[in-house]
Amino acid sequence: MTMTLIRNRLGLLVLGVLVTFVLYLLLPAIQHERFTSSVDIPKPRAMEEEMNKGQGTGNITILTGTVLQNPSVFFREAVQVQKDGPPFTERLAVIFLHGQSFNSKKWEELGTLALLSENGYRAIAIDLPGYGESPSSSTVETAQGRVAFLQQVFKELGLQQPVLISSSMSGRYSIPFLLASGEQLKGFVPIAPVGTKDFTTQQYQQVKIPTLIIYGERDTGLGTQSLQSLQQIPKSRVVMLLGAGHACYLDKPQEFHKALLNFLGELK
Numbered sequence: 001m002t003m004t005l006i007r008n009r010l011g012l013l014v015l016g017v018l019v020t021f022v023l024y025l026l027l028p029a030i031q032h033e034r035f036t037s038s039v040d041i042p043k044p045r046a047m048e049e050e051m052n053k054g055q056g057t058g059n060i061t062i063l064t065g066t067v068l069q070n071p072s073v074f075f076r077e078a079v080q081v082q083k084d085g086p087p088f089t090e091r092l093a094v095i096f097l098h099g100q101s102f103n104s105k106k107w108e109e110l111g112t113l114a115l116l117s118e119n120g121y122r123a124i125a126i127d128l129p130g131y132g133e134s135p136s137s138s139t140v141e142t143a144q145g146r147v148a149f150l151q152q153v154f155k156e157l158g159l160q161q162p163v164l165i166s167s168s169m170s171g172r173y174s175i176p177f178l179l180a181s182g183e184q185l186k187g188f189v190p191i192a193p194v195g196t197k198d199f200t201t202q203q204y205q206q207v208k209i210p211t212l213i214i215y216g217e218r219d220t221g222l223g224t225q226s227l228q229s230l231q232q233i234p235k236s237r238v239v240m241l242l243g244a245g246h247a248c249y250l251d252k253p254q255e256f257h258k259a260l261l262n263f264l265g266e267l268k
Contacts, residue, residue: 060114067156071137071149074127075157076104078113092186092268093159096125099168099247103132110253112260119261124157128170143176150177154184163264167191168222168246179203187267189214189260192222192246196229204232211236212263216244216251223248 063077094116096107104125107113116123127134129149140146150173154162163186166174171193178188179199188211190196211233215223217240230236239259244251 060117062108062113066133068152071129071135071139073129073153073156074104074133076108076113076125078108078117078123080114080117091120091122092264093122093124093157093162094165094264095154095157095159095162096123096165097128097167097170097174098125098131099170100131101247103127105132106250110249112249112253112257115257115261116264119264121264122159124159124162126153128173140173143172146173147177147180149173151181151184161186163187163189163267165189165191165260166193167249169194171195171226175199178207178209182207182209185209187211187263189263190226190230191215191249192219192226193230194222194226196226199229201232204229205234207233207235209235210263210267212259213238214248214256214259215240216246216248217242218244219246219248222246 059080061079063079064075065077066072066074096104096112098104098106104127107123107125113123113125129140130136140149150164153159161184164174164177166189168191171190172195174188174190175193175195175198178185182188187209188207190211190213192215211230213227213230213236215227215238223246227238231238241248241252241255241259244255249256
């Protein structure tokens with residue numbers, strides 16, 4: 001009788017150990033599922049339709065065209081047919097510049113233009129001179145020329161105090177513009193831009209507009225380097241995307257979109 005009781009207890013003990021071990025193996029997966037499902041990050045309808053294999057109907061159109069004559073600048077603009085909300089030209093405009101390895105098409109492929117349009121913004125991306133469908137031009141060889149270039153683009157597109165989004169290489173355009181004509185912007189979102197070391201602390205401290213600095217955790221080059229300069233802007237704050245590299249918006253698009261929409265919502 002005693003031996004039978006001992007064997008039963010031993011069996012229960014072994015069973016308990018096995019159950020504990022199985023739960024230990026499954027726990028990380030369960031925790032990760034809860035984390036990802038609890039993050040409320042909006043997706044553009046175009047991305048949702050692709051995930052649902054074409055179910056549903058979207059109403060976003062990407063318009064393309066050119067502005068200016070010399071240089072001719074190619075642009076993409078997301079347009080949504082809406083019955084409610086402010087007139088199209090009165091929406092807060094957001095203009096996207098691209099990095100060296102990309103062009104305006106990347107912001108369309110990422111769903112960023114469609115997402116912003118759905119949320120009531122006027123979203124535009126341009127091909128900088130010498131990239132995509134915009135030909136090269138000698139007029140942007142100097143910082144002054146690049147400032148004048150953006151001023152003319154804004155004028156031709158009818159942008160009144162837009163928010164400027166600038167990643168990597170496009171810092172050659174955005175940083176000089178910010179420091180020379182920042183009052184023409186509603187806000188600024190630099191994403192590990194180049195050229196930040198070319199200017200002084202005093203110049204950055206004179207910037208008056210709200211600035212959202214975004215960079216990837218694994219971008220220990222331009223990301224951290226540009227941060228040192230840009231965080232001297234008085235109205236700046238920082239968002240670091242965990243696990244992301246230099247093109248952090250590609251590595252973590254949903255997190256990038258959430259941070260961007262939150263920032264834009266505060267500017268309205």
